[in-house]
Amino acid sequence: MKSAESEQLTAVDLKRNFFEVKEDMKPKEAIDEANRCLYCYDAPCMNACPTGIDVPSFIKKIATGNLKGSARDILDANPVGATCSRVCPTSELCEGACVLNDVSMPIRIGDLQRHATNWAMEHEVDLFEPGVPKNTKVAIVGGGPAGLSAARELRRLGHEVTIFEAKEKAGGLDTYGIVSFRLPQSVSLWEVEQVEKLGVDIRTNCTVGKDISPETLKNDFDAVLVTVGMGQVPKLGIEGEDLTGVYDAIQFVENTKTKALTEQFIGKRAVVIGAGNTAIDAATCLIRSGARNVKIIYRRTEEEMTAYPFEFEFAKQDGVEFRWLTQPTKIIGDESGHVRQLECVQMMLGQPDQSGRRRPVPIEDSSFLMDVDIVVRAIGQSRHLDLLNAFGLNHDSGVLQLNADTYQTSSAQIFAAGDVVYGSTEYGDAMVVSAAEQGKRAAYAIDKKLSC
C-alpha cells in the first residue's frame, strides 16, 4: 500500500490501495495445507462454525482436487461462505478450535475456504437447485446476509421468494459496509447472483414503508421475514456535528465501495470516534484514501474495545494511531464551516456499568484540542424503528421480540433474523456468519409453518 507520508498518491495508487489485501492461496499452497488437515471426526472446527460447515470434508476435497465438491460443501452450509471466508473472525471460530493449535499450527481454514469458493466464482457451475414448487409465497424485507441465506434455503425448499431491498444492489453489509480491501464487492454480488439464479425475485430500490406498504406484504405473501439489519451511525450529540468534514463511518465506507475514489482525503488529518470494527474499517479506508494521519479515539481502553484483535492488528499495521480514554466534546470549525479542531477530554475508568464494562468518567480540567480536518463517527448503528413500528411489531429499542424456536415476531405471520434481532448476546454475536445461520434457521421455521 502506498501512503501519503512516503510519496505523492495518484488516482491509480488510490485504486490499488482498495484491492483485496490478501492474495488467494496458490494451488500448491492450498494442497499442502489441505493435506496437513487431520480430517478429524466430529471436528471442533465444524462445531465452532455458526453455520456448521463440514470443514474436514471440504478440506479433504481440496486435497483430492475435487474443488467443485469442496465449494458445494461450504456453500451448502453457508450461502455467503465466500464472504465469510474473508470476514469471519476465524481465529475465534474454526481456526481457534483447530486441534492442531495444541501441537502445531492451526489449519488455515479461512484461506482454504476462500480458495475453494474462489474456484466456484471462477467456474460457472450450478451447485444448487430450486425445490419442488409448494405454491407458497414468502416476502423477505432486506437483502443482506440473513435475507439472502433465508431466500436461498426457502427456494431450495420450493417456496416462491421475493426480496425487497432498499438499496440499488442486494447483499447488505457485505455489498456496502465491509471495506473493499477485505471484501471486494464482486464477491458479495456473486453470492447475490447465486440466490437469484435459483429464481428468487430481488426487487432493489424498493423501500418497504415507502415504495410498498407492510400491509401489502402481509396480504400478498404467506409469510414475511424481516432481515433489515441496522441503519446509519447516530449523532454524537456534541456541538459542530454539521460542519463539513464530519462523516458517518457506514456512509463513508459505502462511498469507497460505490463511488469513484476521491482524492479529497489526500494529506488530511482524520479522527475516527469509536473502537468497533466499523471504526477500524473507516480508519483503514482513510489511510488508503491518502490521509496523512489517522487517529482512533475511544473513551475506554484497549481492553473494552469491541474490534476483533486481528482488525486491531491490521489497523496498527496500516499506521492508525490509537488514543484511549479520550472523549470528544466539541467539533470546532473554521470561518468557511469546515472542521478545524476537535476538543476532547481525558477519561478514566470508574465503576462497571450494566454491560459489565467499567464506565468511563471525565477527568476534571483535562480538556485539550486536536488539529483535524476530518471527523468520522463510528459509535454504533441506529435501528430501523419506523419500519418495525409500521409493521406493528413489538420491539425493545429496535430489537425485535422473537420466539427463539419459531423465529416468529409478535405477529405470527412475520418472522425475523439477523441484526434486527440481536440486542443481547442471546442470539450470539452480530457477525455475517451468524446472520447467515439465522437466515437459514428462520427459513426452516417458515417452511415448517407453511408446510402444516
Added chain:
Amino acid sequence: MHEHQLFMEEKERIDNLVEQGYKITGIEENLSGAYVHFDYIDHDNRNVETQILHVLSADARKYFTTLLVAKEKRFD
C-alpha cells in the same frame, strides 16, 4: 557429458557416406557399440568400396536404423 555432440559428429559421418551414395549393407552390434558396413556399389552392381563406421552414441545407433526403417516403411 555432451553426448549430443558425439551424436552430431557420428550423424554427420553417416550422412556424408549416404550422400556419397554409400548404402548400409551390414550391421554388427556388440559390447563396443555398432559396426556399420557401408558399401559403394557402382552402376554395374559391383561393390567398389566398403567403409566400416564404429558407431558409439545411442542416438546415432538409433539414427542409422531409423534410416533403414524409414526406407522399409516407405516400401510398405
Added chain:
Amino acid sequence: MADLSVNLAGIKSPNPFWLASAPPTNSGYQVQRAFEAGWGGAVWKTLGDPVINVSSRFSASTFNGQKVAGFNNIELITDRPLEVNLKEIYETKKKFPNHAIVASLMVEPKQEKWHEIVKKVEAIGVDGLELNFGCPHGMAERGMGSASGQVPELVEKQTHWVKEVAETPVIVKLTPNITDVTATAYAAVQGGADSISLINTINSLMGVDIHSWNTIPHVSGKGTHGGYCGPAVKPIALNMVAECARHPEINVPISGIGGISNWQDAIEFMLMGSTNVQVCTAAMHHGFRIVEDMIDGLNNYLDEKGLARAMDLVGQTVSKYQNWGDLDLNYKVAARINPDKCINCNKCYISCEDTSHQCIDRLLDANGKSYLKVREDDCVGCNLCSIVCPVDGAIDMIEYPSEVEMTWNERQSLLGKMTIGEETVS
C-alpha cells in the same frame, strides 16, 4: 449425475467402492455403518475356522510427516464362529438389499472343506464369494492363504472345487507375493473363476525399533512378517491389475485392490481394467466417511468428461499398456524450465548433474540474476528434474513426436536381416 453403478461378473452394486475383506468388515455393525456412509459393497472379513489373534497387530510407516504412507498387519481371518458371521450377513443383506455383500472364504485345501463352507455361506444369501488365496502371514504357515495362492495348480484345483457347488459368482483374490501374478490369475480362470481380485498384501516387516531392537510391531519381544498395504503399494497393485487386464487369456472382470485412497486412485484402477475397487487402509485411517468424497469426486469427474456411466471407464487404458519392445524409440520428450515459475531451489540441476545426464546449465541473465536452462539436445527426457521440482508448471516436458516410429522389436527384426555375413537389404 452419472450412473455410478457397476456389475462385477453379475454382482451389482450402486457404486464401485467396496470395502475389502479386512478389519473394517469384521461385523454386521461395521458393514452396516459403512453402507450408511455410502459404500457400495463389502467383502466380509474372511470366514473359516475361527482363529486366535495376537496383540499387537498393526503398524504403519510415516513418510516425511505423513502418517500411514504404508500399513502392515499380522491379524488373521475372522476369530468369530461361522454362525455368528452368517447371522450378521443375513441381517445386513436384509437391511441393504441393493448393496453387494461378498463372503471371503479360506479353508484347508480339501474338496470337502470348500464344499461345506460354500454351501453354508450361500444358504444364508450372499451376492458372491471371494476365495482368499492371498493372506501372506499366519494362515500361510498352515497351508492356506498365500501358501495356496503361490502355487498355480492349487489355485486352479481349489477354484474348481468351489465352482463345483457355488451358485453365486466366484472371485479369486490373488497374492502379489509371486514373481508373475498372471500365472496364478490364469490358473484361477482355468479353475472357472468368474472374476479375480488383486492384490492382497505384500510380505513386509514394518521396521525395527533401534532402541529396544525389537521388531515393529512385536508380540512380547518377537515379531513376524506381516502384509503390507496402503498408499505405498498402489503402483505395485496397479501394475499387477494391468498385467492381468492385458493378458489375452485372462478374460474375467477384475476387482482392483491396493492403496486406493481417493476417487482419483479409483479411476486409475478402473481405466486399467478394474470393474470396481476395494478399499481398506484409507477407511482405517479416516473412517467410513471418506467414501463421500470418493463418490462425489467420481461423479463430478464423469460429468466433466461427459460420461454417463462409471462402467464406461473400465479398461480404457489397458491397450496403452504394452511390452517395452513395442515402445517407439524415436519419440522424444525434453525438459523445459519456465523461469517465471521457477523458484531457484536448484533441485533439478543437482539431480540431473549428479544422477542423470548433466543437461541443465546454471546461467546469469543480463541483471545478474541466476536462472536454469535445459540443453534440450542433451536431455534424454528422463523426467527426473520435473519429478523433483516442487512447483507445478515450473518444468514442462515438451513432446517431440517422431517422424518415423521405430520400436525396439522393429529394430531387432531389421538387424536380424542385416547381420554381417548374411544376405543384406539396402
